[in-house]
Amino acid sequence: xxxxxxxxxxxxxxxxxxxxxxxxxxxxxxxxxxxxxxxxxxxxxxxxxxxxxxxxxxxxxxxxxxxxxxxxxxxxxxxxxxxxxxxxxxxxxxxxxxxxxxxxxxxxxxxxxxxxxxxxxxxxxxxxxxxxxxxxxxxxxxxxxxxxxxxxxxxxxxxxxxxxxxxxxxxxxxxxxxxxxxxxxxxxxxxxxxxxxxxxxxxxxxxxxxxxxxxxxxxxxxxxxxxxxxxxxxxxxxxxxxxxxxxxxxxxxxxxxxxxxxxxxxxxxxxxxxxxxxxxxxxxxxxxxxxxxxxxxxxxxxxxxxxxxxxxxxxxxxxxxxxxxxxxxxxxxxxxxxxxxxxxxxxxxxxxxxxxxxxxxxxxxxxxxxxxxxxxxxxxxxxxxxxxxxxxxxxxxxxxxxxxxxxxxxxxxxxxxxxxxxxxxxxxxxxxxxxxxxxxxxxxxxxxxxxxxxxxxxxxxxxxxxxxxxxxxxxxxxxxxxxxxxxxxxxxxxxxxxxxxxxxxxxxxxxxxxxxxxxxxxxxxxxxxxxxxxxxxxxxxxxxxxxxxxxxxxxxxxxxxx
Numbered sequence: 001x002x003x004x005x006x007x008x009x010x011x012x013x014x015x016x017x018x019x020x021x022x023x024x025x026x027x028x029x030x031x032x033x034x035x036x037x038x039x040x041x042x043x044x045x046x047x048x049x050x051x052x053x054x055x056x057x058x059x060x061x062x063x064x065x066x067x068x069x070x071x072x073x074x075x076x077x078x079x080x081x082x083x084x085x086x087x088x089x090x091x092x093x094x095x096x097x098x099x100x101x102x103x104x105x106x107x108x109x110x111x112x113x114x115x116x117x118x119x120x121x122x123x124x125x126x127x128x129x130x131x132x133x134x135x136x137x138x139x140x141x142x143x144x145x146x147x148x149x150x151x152x153x154x155x156x157x158x159x160x161x162x163x164x165x166x167x168x169x170x171x172x173x174x175x176x177x178x179x180x181x182x183x184x185x186x187x188x189x190x191x192x193x194x195x196x197x198x199x200x201x202x203x204x205x206x207x208x209x210x211x212x213x214x215x216x217x218x219x220x221x222x223x224x225x226x227x228x229x230x231x232x233x234x235x236x237x238x239x240x241x242x243x244x245x246x247x248x249x250x251x252x253x254x255x256x257x258x259x260x261x262x263x264x265x266x267x268x269x270x271x272x273x274x275x276x277x278x279x280x281x282x283x284x285x286x287x288x289x290x291x292x293x294x295x296x297x298x299x300x301x302x303x304x305x306x307x308x309x310x311x312x313x314x315x316x317x318x319x320x321x322x323x324x325x326x327x328x329x330x331x332x333x334x335x336x337x338x339x340x341x342x343x344x345x346x347x348x349x350x351x352x353x354x355x356x357x358x359x360x361x362x363x364x365x366x367x368x369x370x371x372x373x374x375x376x377x378x379x380x381x382x383x384x385x386x387x388x389x390x391x392x393x394x395x396x397x398x399x400x401x402x403x404x405x406x407x408x409x410x411x412x413x414x415x416x417x418x419x420x421x422x423x424x425x426x427x428x429x430x431x432x433x434x435x436x437x438x439x440x441x442x443x444x445x446x447x448x449x450x451x452x453x454x455x456x457x458x459x460x461x462x463x464x465x466x467x468x469x470x471x472x473x474x475x476x477x478x479x480x481x482x483x484x485x486x487x488x489x490x491x492x493x494x495x496x497x498x499x500x501x502x503x504x505x506x507x508x509x510x511x512x513x514x515x516x517x518x519x520x521x522x523x524x525x526x527x528x529x530x531x532x533x534x535x536x537x538x539x540x541x542x543x544x545x546x547x548x549x550x551x552x553x554x555x556x557x558x559x560x561x562x
Contacts, residue, residue, distance in 0.1 A: 003028040003133060005185050005193030008231030015274075016433040017225045020465045024226070030075065030192075032134045036113045037071040040104050044068075044147070045293065046083065049101035049182025049198030049240065052093045056255050056282070059182035059198050059242035060088050063292055069104070074131075077102065077115055081126040087159035087287045089253050096122050100129060101182060101196040108146055110139035110301065116195045132195055140458055141202030141221065143177050143298035150249050150292050158288040164213040165254075165284060172245050172252055173216065177205045177298055182240040183232035183258070190235075197228045202301060206309035214281040216241075216256070217266070219273035221307060222461045233258045233277070241279065246295035248288075255283040269316040269356055271308030271390030272457070303458040308390035315353020316390060323355045323421055326366060331415040332392065337480035340399045341443065343385060344411055346419065347392035354392055355421075357384050359428045359454040360447040360521070360549070363393055363421035367403050378403045383549075384422060385446040387454035393422075396480060398443040426549040428454065429519065434545075435466045437513065437520045439532055441473035441504070444524030447549065448472070449481050451521065452488060452495075460491050470497045471512060473504050473528060504528070506535035513539070522548040 003025050004012070012018040032040075040046070045063040052058060062068075062083035070078045079102075084091055094100070098119045105112040113136050121128035160166070165173070184196040201218065209217045220230070233239060237259060243252040261267060261276035270276070308316075333345040348354060357363075364381045380403045382395040399408045411417060428451040438448040448470065455464045470485065479499065489497040498512055509532075520541055522532055529550050536546055 003192045005190035005231060007185055007235035008193060008227045010234055011227040011230045012225065016431060017465050021225055028133055028135045030132060032071055032074050032115060032131060036134060037074065039111065039113055040069045040071060042066055043104050043106065046079065047103040047105060047180055047198050049196050050090055050094055050098060051184055051196060052090065056240065057182040057184050057196065057238055058089045058240035058253055058255065059180045060090055060253065061242065061244065061251060061291065077117060077129040077131055079127045081124050085287065085290045086157050087290060089285045094119060094122055094127060096120060099186065099195040101198040103198045103200065105200060107142060107144055110142040110144060112137045112142065112200060116197060138224065140303045141301050142200065143202055143301055145246060145295040145298055147293040147295050150294050155289060157290045160286040160288065162284045164281060169252055169284060169286060170210050172243055173208050173210055175205050176208055176243050178202050179208065180242040181229055183229050185232045185235045187235060197232060199229045202304065203307050204304050204309050206311055207307065209310040216279040218277050219270050220275040220277055221272050222274055222457050222463060230260060233260060249291035249294055251287040251290050253285040254281055256281055265317055266313065269313040271312065271388050272306050306387065306389050306457065312353060312390040316356050319353040319355040322352065323423065326418045326420050328416055329419050331411050331413055331417065333413055334411065337396055338476065338478055341396055341480040342408055343394055343396040345392055345394050346417065349416055354390060356388055357422035359387055359450040360426045361422040361424040363395065363419045366418040367406055383446040383450065385449050387450060396446050426547060432519055433466055434519050435516050436464065436468045437518045438468065438470045439520060439522045441524035441528040445472055445480060447523050448521065456488055456492050456495065462492055462494055465494065468495045469513060470495065471500065473500050473524065475501060504532065506538050509535050509539060518545060520546045522546060526550055
């Protein structure tokens with residue numbers, strides 16, 4: 001009875017979310033809710049994915065007056081015959097019995113809904129589609145744009161065909177922040193998941209790399225874990241891509257073979273990427289100025305701020321070899337996090353990139369000599385207190401000594417500092433799928449915030465589906481990142497935040513943590529570390545599941561249990 005076919009289930013299993021996604025099946029219906037029906041009827045354009053006679057998927061945009069997409073009933077979608085544009089690679093290809101994937105998307109509101117089904121009637125009046133799957137999608141990665149009618153200059157649509165990307169095609173892709181992808185699984189044993197799907201992809205301009213005239217590579221960011229696209233590619237690697245020139249009205253259709261890239265330095269260097277999709281070009285169709293609309297410049301989706309571009313990823317790979325060298329970084333922003341903690345945002349001043357860091361790692365700063373007292377230059381290590389973004393580092397420093405006092409007094413926007421790194425072995429271990437406990441005190445909160453920001457993304461998505469218990473010891477109500485933690489907890493059901501202003505001990509941990517098999521991350525002053533480590537042993541947490549880092553001049557030595 002699952003709406004997911006074998007390919008989708010295999011991807012869910014591989015990333016450790018299959019059990020969690022079993023409950024999500026209820027969101028995939030075989031009928032359209034009333035709000036979806038009203039939404040489709042209001043749209044002047046609609047995205048469609050389908051196969052041609054050779055079995056090649058194509059993605060396209062249909063356009064006509066609002067109302068050309070209608071729903072006679074909750075299980076039937078009708079698309080008017082005037083919606084397909086001249087020169088479309090699906091022109092004349094859609095017949096009774098064919099499966100199609102539909103996507104209604106409204107850039108101004110970032111709303112989108114999906115509807116897949118089978119054509120039960122096709123004539124000059126259009127397509128009548130029996131709905132097999134219907135579900136809503138979140139607004140992630142959708143760029144805000146406003147459309148208007150294209151000028152009527154009497155031009156004829158020019159259709160260009162080839163087997164490789166032209167210079168003009170590559171130019172369009174290089175500046176694209178959006179594309180659409182059609183995939184399919186027509187296996188007889190696919191059950192309710194059998195059919196065609198068309199999906200949206202968005203990122204910063206440059207997020208699709210042009211490897212050569214017949215190869216493209218695109219990152220896959222955190223999504224809804226349905227894995228409709230990847231699941232289809234896992235079963236049937238052909239796909240169809242659609243890039244739109246929003247300024248000139250061109251539609252660039254690309255027929256490709258797709259492959260999933262699961263690991264490697266390119267993936268690690270691209271901020272926000274979970275996987276990569278590589279596309280090998282089979283055929284290209286470009287409809288020049290075919291669309292009857294033009295769009296305003298994009299207002300970027302907030303989710304793309306933490307994602308990278310290929311130029312940044314290339315620089316990150318180059319910067320990795322310089323991690324043991326001192327490099328100048330500019331101070332681009334300073335934020336007062338609490339009475340005695342400031343965050344410093346640092347970006348390279350030498351024109352090179354930012355080496356990728358794992359959440360929990362640190363960088364080392366070289367503070368120059370200063371006149372008072374003739375002090376020599378000093379070196380101090382500070383945890384990077386945010387997830388990787390491909391552009392810079394953030395450190396959050398408590399004013400607690402001579403060097404930190406100098407940083408608070410002298411580092412301001414426009415300033416510069418030398419640093420080395422990143423480095424360190426205290427990092428979040430991905431893929432275990434066990435419940436996580438993040439246990440910190442004082443400025444030991446910084447690696448935990450970096451880990452949380454890496455795992456919990458875009459306001460509501462999480463890379464770790466199991467419970468996360470964030471327990472922090474703080475003396476002040478207005479401790480660093482207090483508001484940020486509240487915001488994260490409000491947006492993620494799997495995160496529980498507890499701030500303790502009294503001493504944390506074994507009894508309190510028993511009250512906060514239900515019995516379970518945990519991965520624990522521990523960071524704070526030496527005394528806190530010793531107390532918590534002993535308490536975790538009493539809770540039968542294995543030593544190999546306790547990862548720790550001590551702060552302050554005295555490094556705690558935590559002996560394994562004997």
